[in-house]
Amino acid sequence: MSTTFLGTGIAIVTPFNADKSIDYDALKKIVDFNIENGVNYIVISGTTGESVTVSAEEKKEITKFIIKTTNNRVPLVLGIGGNDTTQVINEIKTTDFTGLSGILSVAPYYSKPTQEGFYQHFKAVSEICPVDIILYNVPGRTAKNMEVDTTIRLAKDFKNIVAVKEAAGEMSQYYQLLKKKPADFAVISGDDDLALGVTLAGGSGVISVIGQAMTKDFCSMIQLGLQGNAKEAFKLHYNLMEITDLIFSENNPSGIKAVLEILDLCKAEVRLPLVEATLGLKTKINTFLKNY
Structure with a gap:
């Protein structure tokens, strides 16, 4: 199995100033804080990054900034x-990877x-994409489940489709994916x-929201899980359960930004309609x- 996307990835927020412009100072603080506390990789411009209200030009600038900061x-x-x-194919063709x-x-x-x-869509994406692809199944947002x-x-037909971020919220679906997947294909949790x-069931870890705030303990939990140390991992899991529930109780990323504001990493600002x-x-x- 590829180790590139193993452990804790974070779906990083896009911090805003009071005027809703991008707060690059805060973005640097969040990137550095997460890397210093054990995050294994960073996902830019996901749902948590408010991708639907970030312009194409802003997305390019954010990406360049994070690449430079991450170094x-x-x-x-x-x-x-x-x-x-x-449109997806055109964006891939015009992206500097x-x-x-x-x-x-x-x-x-x-x-x-x-x-x-679904199959034909990702077939077309795979045939044009020059880097690895993580599929993202999140039926709570897309309104349709991509079935196991x-x-x-x-996963079997396209070598550059290397993982799925599964976020159907159903353990039975995770188990079916883990049972049927090719050996070199990663199943990543999209449910914190x-x-x-x-x-613990054989997944490759998580792409997390809360992980970018409670970083040290969350990353430790996932590493213990990868090692099969369920007893110690669950101690951390139980400690983090309340805050994990709280950040999703209204909407994402408003919840995680409230946490990050209290931790003095960024303001709680979001863009409408959030x-x-x-x-x-x-x-x-x-x-x-x-x-805590």
Whole structure:
């Protein structure tokens, strides 16, 4: 199995100033904080990065900045996906992949394709993409589940499709993927609350949201899981359960940005249609962090 995407990856936020411009000072702080505390790789411009409200030009600038700041300390993955296959292919063709190890490509959303539609979409992406591809199945956002057999078919047919970030929230689906996958294909948890269980069952770790804030303990938990040390790993899991639930209780990334603001890593600013976490949620998060 490839070790490039093994352990804890984070779906990094895009920090904003009060005027909603990108806060590059905060972005540097978050990158450095995560690398120093054990993160294995970083995913740029995912859902948590508010990719749908970041312009194409901003995305390029953010990517360049993170590549420069990271300075080859950890692998980087760029989110490139959508429900217009031609547009996705055009973005891949016009992207400079210098400094990037792969892309995270979400299953087409809104259009609700058939399983054959999913397959043909990612076949077209695979044939043009010069770097490794992590598929991203998140039916809670896309409105359609990419089924296990479709993922396995893609894994077997295309060498540059090396992993799936699975976020259906169903352990049974994880187990089926782990049972049927090729030996060199990685199953990565996209559900923070299920990440340890998936890792212990044979998964390759997680692409996490909470991992970019509770970084040291979350990364330690996943490493213990990879080592098969369930007893020690679950101690950390139980300690982190409350904050993991809290950050998703309203919306993502408003919850994680509230945590990062309290940790003095960035402001809680988000772009519409998202709004900041409520005062009630911020109070609960602050109480947790004080007692942690």
